Each structure stands twice: as structure tokens, then as C-alpha cells.
Amino acid sequence: MSAARLWRILGMVLLSLSLLACGERPAEVDPTPQYSRQGKVETPVYVLAIHPLHNPARLFEVYGPLVEHLNRRIPALTFALEASRNYEEFERKLAQRQVAFALPNPYQTLQAMDHGYHVIAKMGDDAQFRGILLVRRDAGITQVSELRGRKVAYPAATALAATLLPQAFLRSQGLDVNRDIENLYVGSQESSILNVYLGRVAAAATWPQPWQSFQKTHPDQARELVVQWETAPLINNSVMVRDDIPAAHAERVAQELAELHTTPQGRALLAAMELTRFERADDARYDVVRDFIATFERTVRPLSAERAP
Known part of the structure; x- marks a missing residue:
């Protein structure tokens, strides 16, 4: 993918964030994959949304290079990074199935499963979570x-x-x-x-x-x-895919993430995320979170009122 095309995609995302910051809502997002024509070849554009680990500017600085890496390594597909103003907005995107790939926290992972997302990988370094x-x-x-x-x-x-x-x-x-x-x-x-x-x-x-x-x-x-x-500590953040994304595309993303730590370039990307590796994972890995949430709601406070619509 050309650098000019990448910047056009990022520019569209940043414009959307600017409108949100000004109190305007962009047009409703079509949850189906969008397609971009390069010559005679149509490639799906998959949005990767990351929960608010940082403010939007810092998130683009840290995770933008990862999206560029996926675009270089999987040229048949196009990936675009999307930030959210806050946790509520991110969770709403998952509830409305607006993004193809997501990096939610473990509690949001359980929520996203209810909306047709599945775990394909996770951040390593669970001791840091x-x-x-x-x-x-x-x-x-x-x-x-x-x-x-x-x-x-x-x-x-x-x-x-x-x-x-x-x-x-x-x-x-x-x-x-x-x-x-x-x-x-x-x-x-x-x-x-x-x-x-x-x-x-x-x-x-x-x-x-x-x-x-x-x-x-x-x-x-x-x-x-x-x-x-x-x-x-508890289990670290997951990487999830929506259930209508082709399994072969999800597999390529999971493979690229899991192999990042094997090259100097990949280790540099991970270092910017304060991370040593991604790992393969599935939904069952997050059963431990269900146990934690059940105990938390029983002993600390209920969470049902906090769930996104």
C-alpha cells in the first residue's frame, strides 16, 4: 500500500476524531467491510479499534506503526487504526459491531463475545497486567x-x-x-x-x-x-475479530502479531507498546476473567449498569 493511501486513511480517522471532539457525530459507520480500489483489485479496509490505553494522539503514535506493519506484511488487505474518546465510546463500537478488529481490555473482551467477536490473540506479559x-x-x-x-x-x-x-x-x-x-x-x-x-x-x-x-x-x-x-495480576488485553471476517484474514493477523517478537523490527514495535510479545489465544483463555468479574460484583459493586448498550 502506498504511503499516500495510508495517510489518506489516517487523515479520515483523525478528521472523524476532530468532529467528535467538537461535539459533532460523524455519519453512522457501516459495520460491513469497506472496499478500496487499487487499479482493478478491490481490497477490504479493516478498522482496528484499540481501547483508550492512551489519549488519541499518543495512541496513534504508539499503535500507528503496528498498523503500517500489518499493511506491509498483508498487502492483500488494508488496515486502518481508530481511536476512541473514552471507554464508553469504544464499548459502543463493539456493541454495534462497527469495527472488524479490536484490542479490548479483558472485561470488554467478555462484552464483545456477546456481540459476535472472538479472541484470536492477546498481549503477552500477563504479570504486567x-x-x-x-x-x-x-x-x-x-x-x-x-x-x-x-x-x-x-x-x-x-x-x-x-x-x-x-x-x-x-x-x-x-x-x-x-x-x-x-x-x-x-x-x-x-x-x-x-x-x-x-x-x-x-x-x-x-x-x-x-x-x-x-x-x-x-x-x-x-x-x-x-x-x-x-x-x-490478571490476564492481559485480547485481540478480537468480528465473526463475519474471513477466517483466513483473521489467521494472517494473528500470525503476524504472534511473530512480531522474532524480528528486530517487530521487537521495536513491541517496545513502543511497553510489551515483549503477542500470543495466540482463544475465548476460553478469558474464563478466568468471568470468575474475577463474578467475585467483583458480589463483593465490590455491580457492573451491569456500566455495560455499553
Whole structure:
């Protein structure tokens, strides 16, 4: 695929995001594969949507090269990257089957299965899929009990590593997150971190990937913060495909992802994602998440009201 064509695709996506930022809604997305003509050959254009690991600009910076790699390695297909303003918008896209491929968090993975998506791969490094709670170094907060009566920031109500795992941890330490603290869902990982840096909250929840990225992009601010608590890990984010995408196309994507770590170029792409590899996976790998969610809803808070329509 030519560079000019790639930039046209990215430009269309960025324009869509600009309209959303201004409060305008783009035309409804046709969930069927779109086709682009190159000479006499028609190739499907598959949108890859990634849940809000970063703000849209940073997400394009980190994951844009991965989409370019897929376009180079699978020339018979065309891939376009799509960001979302927040978790709710991303989950709505899955519920409405608007994208061909998606990289959701494990809780969103379960939701997407209900809408006809299936797991074909996952991020490796499961030990890194854990929640962390940040406080300011000068806050003097060392005990979970010191958060009682104060505000805690999270990126979204349905963020698994950055919200559900921290809230389950706080509950295990004797803090009732429904009554003992004020929970603020601020829209993104970066916003959560910045809220504690600015002193708007006593603690902020996130997970290692965005925290590592924040340390690189905002080193001065990051030095003012400390990881005070960490949770136990869970299974990492999945890569999913919609059930009407040809199996051969899904297989090529899964193969390319699983082989990234075998070449220097692929390892460089992974390093930008704070990741060492992708792995083959299927729906059954996420049964452990069903168990976690069942326990979370029984002991912490219900999630049914948070599910996308």
C-alpha cells in the first residue's frame, strides 16, 4: 500500500476524531467491510479499534506503526487504526459491531463475545497486567485507611487493570469503595495520573503501561509521584475479530502479531507498546476473567449498569 493511501486513511480517522471532539457525530459507520480500489483489485479496509490505553494522539503514535506493519506484511488487505474518546465510546463500537478488529481490555473482551467477536490473540506479559495506585510523594499517604473520606481517580468504570483490580484491592484492605471514598472516573489513563499530580485527588489508579509511558513523556511530573500499592495480576488485553471476517484474514493477523517478537523490527514495535510479545489465544483463555468479574460484583459493586448498550 502506498504511503499516500495510508495517510489518506489516517487523515479520515483523525478528521472523524476532530468532529467528535467538537461535539459533532460523524455519519453512522457501516459495520460491513469497506472496499478500496487499487487499479482493478478491490481490497477490504479493516478498522482496528484499540481501547483508550492512551489519549488519541499518543495512541496513534504508539499503535500507528503496528498498523503500517500489518499493511506491509498483508498487502492483500488494508488496515486502518481508530481511536476512541473514552471507554464508553469504544464499548459502543463493539456493541454495534462497527469495527472488524479490536484490542479490548479483558472485561470488554467478555462484552464483545456477546456481540459476535472472538479472541484470536492477546498481549503477552500477563504479570504486567495489574493495577497500581499512585500518590504524591509529598502527600504522606502510606496506609489504605488514609484514603477514607477522600477522592480517588480512575480512567473509567469498566477499566479492568486500572479500576476493577484497584477497587478489589481496596476492598480487600477494608475500604468500602461505595461509601468510604469518592470515586472519580476521569476518562483516560493520563487524566487519572494528572489528577493526583495536580492534587485534585488523594490517589490515582492506572496500570504499568500508561505509567511507564507517562514517566517517559512527563519525567518531571512523574518524579512527584510514587506507586504506593500494586494489585495481583490478571490476564492481559485480547485481540478480537468480528465473526463475519474471513477466517483466513483473521489467521494472517494473528500470525503476524504472534511473530512480531522474532524480528528486530517487530521487537521495536513491541517496545513502543511497553510489551515483549503477542500470543495466540482463544475465548476460553478469558474464563478466568468471568470468575474475577463474578467475585467483583458480589463483593465490590455491580457492573451491569456500566455495560455499553
